[in-house]
Amino acid sequence: MPSPKGAAALDAFAQGKLEELEAKSLRRRLTETDRFGPARARRKGKELISFCCNDYLNLSHRPEVKEAARDAIERYGAGSGASRLITGNHPLFGELEQRLARLKESDDCVIFGSGYLANLGIIPALARPGDLILADELSHACLLSGTKLSEAATHIFRHNDMAHLKELLAAHRAGHRHCLILTDGVFSMDGDLAPVEEMAEIAKAHDAWLMTDDAHGIGVVGGGKGSSFMSGRKADVPLQMGTLSKAIGSYGGYLCASQPVIDFLRTRARTFIYSTGLPPASAAAAIAALDYIEANPDYAVLPVKKAQAFTRRLGLPLAESPIVPIVLGDPDKTLAASQLLENEGYLVTAIRPPTVPDGTARLRFTFTAEHEEEEIARLADIIQDKIMEKRAAE
Ligand SMILES: *Cc1c(COP(=O)(O)O)cnc(C)c1O
Numbered sequence: 001m002p003s004p005k006g007a008a009a010l011d012a013f014a015q016g017k018l019e020e021l022e023a024k025s026l027r028r029r030l031t032e033t034d035r036f037g038p039a040r041a042r043r044k045g046k047e048l049i050s051f052c053c054n055d056y057l058n059l060s061h062r063p064e065v066k067e068a069a070r071d072a073i074e075r076y077g078a079g080s081g082a083s084r085l086i087t088g089n090h091p092l093f094g095e096l097e098q099r100l101a102r103l104k105e106s107d108d109c110v111i112f113g114s115g116y117l118a119n120l121g122i123i124p125a126l127a128r129p130g131d132l133i134l135a136d137e138l139s140h141a142c143l144l145s146g147t148k149l150s151e152a153a154t155h156i157f158r159h160n161d162m163a164h165l166k167e168l169l170a171a172h173r174a175g176h177r178h179c180l181i182l183t184d185g186v187f188s189m190d191g192d193l194a195p196v197e198e199m200a201e202i203a204k205a206h207d208a209w210l211m212t213d214d215a216h217g218i219g220v221v222g223g224g225k226g227s228s229f230m231s232g233r234k235a236d237v238p239l240q241m242g243t244l245s246k247a248i249g250s251y252g253g254y255l256c257a258s259q260p261v262i263d264f265l266r267t268r269a270r271t272f273i274y275s276t277g278l279p280p281a282s283a284a285a286a287i288a289a290l291d292y293i294e295a296n297p298d299y300a301v302l303p304v305k306k307a308q309a310f311t312r313r314l315g316l317p318l319a320e321s322p323i324v325p326i327v328l329g330d331p332d333k334t335l336a337a338s339q340l341l342e343n344e345g346y347l348v349t350a351i352r353p354p355t356v357p358d359g360t361a362r363l364r365f366t367f368t369a370e371h372e373e374e375e376i377a378r379l380a381d382i383i384q385d386k387i388m389e390k391r392a393a394e
Contacts, residue, residue, distance in 0.1 A: 024331070025331040025332050025335060025352070026331060026352055026353065031043055031044070032044075035050065035053065035055075035060075035061070037061065038058040038061060038368065038369075038370035039051075039053070039058065039368050039370045039371050041053070041347050043347065046342075047345075048342065048345055048346060048347040049345060049346050049347065049371075049375055049379075050346075050347040051346055051347060051348045051365045051366060051367070051371070051379065052347055052348055052349045052364065052365070052366055053366060053368065054216070054245070054246035054247070054366060055246070055247070055249050055368065056219060056220050056246065056247040056303040056322050056366065056367070056368050056369065057219055057220070057247050057249065057289075057292075057293070057299060057300065057302075057303070057368065057369050058249070058368055058369060058370050059219075059247070059248060059249030059250075059285075059289040059292060059293075060249035060250070060285075061249075062249065062288075062289070062292060064288050064291075064292065065249060065250075065285050065288045065289050065292065066285070067288075068284040068285055068287065068288035069250075069281035069282070069284050069285040069288075070281070071284065072092060072280040072281045072283065072284030072285075073280065073281050075280070076090045076091075076092070076280035077280065078279060078280075078281070079276070079279050080276055080277035080278065080279055080280065081276075081277075082276060082277070083272075083273060083274065083275060083276055083277060084266075084272070084277040085266075085272075085273060088276055088277030089277060090277070090280050090283070092280055092283035092284050092287065093111055093277065093278075093283060095283075095287055096109075096111060096283045096286055096287050096290075097109040097110065097111055097254075099287060099290050100254050100256055100290070101256055103218075103224075103225055103290065103294075104225065104226065104228070104234075104240050104256035105225075105234045106240060106256035106257055106258065107257070107258045107259040107262065108256070108257070108258070108259050108262040108263075109254050109255065109256045109257075109262065110254065110255050110262050110265050110266055110269075110272065111244075111252055111253070111254050111278060111283070112252065112253040112254065112255075112269075112271055112272055112275075112278075113252065113253065113271065113275050113276070113277075113278055114243065114245065114251065114252060114253050115142065115213070115215050115241070115242065115243030115245060115252075115253035116142040116145075116253070117253055117271040117275060118241055118243075118253030118254065118255055118271070119140075119142040119143050119145065119146040119213065119241065119253075120142065120145060120146050120149060120270075120271050121146075121265065121269030121270055121271030121272050122146065122211070122239070122241060122255055122265060122269055123143070123146030123147055123149065123150050123180065123182070123211075124146060124149040124150040124151075124270070125264070125265055125268045125269045125270070126150075126178070126180055126209070126211075126239075127147075127150040127152040127178060127180045128150060128151065128152060129151045129152060130152075130176060130177050131150070131152040131153070131176055131177050131178040131179065131180065132152060132153050132154075132155075132172055132173060132175075132176035132178070132179040132180070132208075133147050133150060133152045133153070133154045133155075133179070133180045133181075133182060134154075134155050134156075134157055134165060134168050134169065134172075134179065134180070134181050134182070134208070135147060135154065135155075135156055135157070135181075135182040135183070136156070136157060136159055136160065136182070136183040136184065136194065137156045137157065137158055137159050138159045138184065138187050138189070138190060139182055139183060139184055139213070140184055140188055140213055140215065141355075142213075143182045143184070143213055147182065152176075152180070153172065153176060155168045155172060159187075159190075160192070160194060160195060162195060162198055162199070162202060165181070165199070165202060166202060166206075169202070169206040169208065173206050173207070173208065178209065179206065179207065179208035179209065180208065180209050180211060181199060181202075181203050181208050181209065181210045181211065182211050182213070183196075183199065183210075183211075183212055183213070184212070184213045184214075184215070184216070185212040185213060185214035185215075185216070185217040185221075185226060185227025185228070185242075186214065186215075186216035186217045186220075186221060186227055186320075186321045186323065187216075187323075188215065188216055188323070189323075189325060189351060189355065189356050189362070189364060190323070190325055191216075191307070191319060191320065191321045191322070191323030191324055191325060192320055192321070193217075193221070193227055193230065193320050193321065194212065194227065196210075196212060196227050196228055196230065196235045196237060197230070197231060197235045200235045200236040200237055201236075203236075204236065209238055209239060210236075210237050210238065210239065211237075211238075211239035211240075211241060212226075212227060212228060212237050212239070212240055212241065213241050213242065214226040214227050214228070214240060214241065214242040215242050215243040215245075215246055216246055216247075216321060216322070216323060217242065217321070218242045218243075218246075218247055218248065219246070219247025219248055219289075219293055219300055220247050220300060220303050220304060220321065220322055221304065221320075221321055223297065223300070223301075224293050224294075224297060224300035226240065226242065228240055238257060238258065238261070239255060239257050239261070240255070240256040240257070241253070241254065241255045241256075242254055242256075244282070244286040244289075247293075247300075247303075248286050248289045248290070249285065249286075249289050250282045250283075250285040250286040250289060251278065251282040252278045252282050252283065252286060299369055300369075302368075302369035303322035303366075303367050303368055303369055304319060304320070304321060304322055304367075306322070306367035306368070306369070306371050306373075306376060307319035307321065307322045307323070307324050307365075307366075307367040309373060309376050309377075310324055310365065310367065310376050310379070310380055311324055313376070313377060313380040313381075313384075314380050314383065314384060314388070319367075322366050322367045322368070323364065323365070323366055324364075324365045324366075324367070325351075325362045325363070325364050325365075326362060326363045326365070326383065326387070327360050327361070327362040328361060328362060328363065328387075328391065329359055329360060329361060330361060331350070331352045331353070331361040333361070334350040334351075334352065334361040334362060334363060335350045335352075337350070337363055337387050338350040338363060340386055340387065341363075341379075341382065341383075344379075344382050346379055346382075348363050348364070348365055349363075349364065350362075350363060351363070351364045363387075
């Protein structure tokens with residue numbers, strides 16, 4: 001048979017790749033999910049308690065947040081109509097940027113279409129060929145994508161290994177113009193925190209710029225202000241990036257930084273210039289969510305407390321964030337464990353490569369303010385009896 005050409009070759013290529021991935025249990029499929037209430041999800045007609053949503057404070061479903069989004073649609077429409085530098089800069093942007101800058105104790109803030117777009121815009125605007133980027137090996141995919149776009153010299157340091165970071169700085173800093181150090185504030189698949197204070201000191205000592213991606217920090221750690229505030233006062237982090245799509249319950253990315261840096265990015269970050277402004281409803285929802293967080297400081301601490309109740313019951317290291325992984329290693333075993341929990345009424349997705357390194361497929365649990373203590377205890381006991389003991393026996 002002649003080999004296919006044109007569109008038929010394209011289909012054959014895609015089909016071949018899918019079959020390869022299927023054979024390694026790495027094919028992905030979408031499942032329709034109706035998140036009908038706090039920590040609840042309906043899938044294939046079945047109601048489950050969800051332990052895999054990043055809506056840590058359930059603000060996406062908060063009545064006052066939804067109402068703010070509806071009002072914004074009535075006033076400003078469903079979309080922004082253009083990039084912000086053209087006519088898309090509706091009045092809610094200024095308010096949201098000021099609110100975030102205040103929360104993060106920085107001069108100013110710039111909003112992007114998403115967290116992913118923020119990193120694809122910020123990093124190549126700040127680092128170019130001739131510059132140096134040092135990134136934690138477990139940094140989120142979009143920090144690494146932004147790094148690639150920058151074409152700067154790049155070295156990866158071992159996860160949270162400050163001695164390795166210093167070694168790389170000693171070896172490479174002098175040969176480059178600027179140096180950017182990149183890390184997640186709260187690691188998205190492991191739930192541990194970067195040693196942000198120490199990194200800020202190291203960055204200062206080596207004339208480098210520290211940027212934290214605090215997607216999983218804002219709203220839930222550091223009194224709701226994020227991973228730069230673990231000691232109660234702000235660590236010296238000049239570039240605090242994050243997303244509005246997790247604890248804030250809406251959508252959009254942001255960077256909080258000094259006035260010149262923000263003004264420069266509004267002028268030069270390509271994903272800011274060449275992409276349409278966030279819809280008014282998303283901005284309004286985020287403002288209402290920040291109102292709620294500021295008015296209810298006791299609520300913001302609940303997701304970490306719930307995660308800690310879980311790790312205590314299982315004898316795991318005490319949770320530092322609302323994210324707790326249980327690494328099973330093998331993708332098939334992880335899928336089976338996820339199915340077992342679903343049969344018990346819990347939604348816990350299996351996280352597989354390439355989202356996590358090969359050999360570290362895992363169940364990833366996220367805890368929210370609304371999870372009930374009894375449910376957490378029951379879930380932990382099922383995991384102990386049906387997953388951990390089985391693993392220990394193998
Ligand atoms: C989710 C996430 C992002 C992407 O943010 P979006 O707004 O969803 O695009 C970036 N960085 C980290 C660490 C994340 O967990």
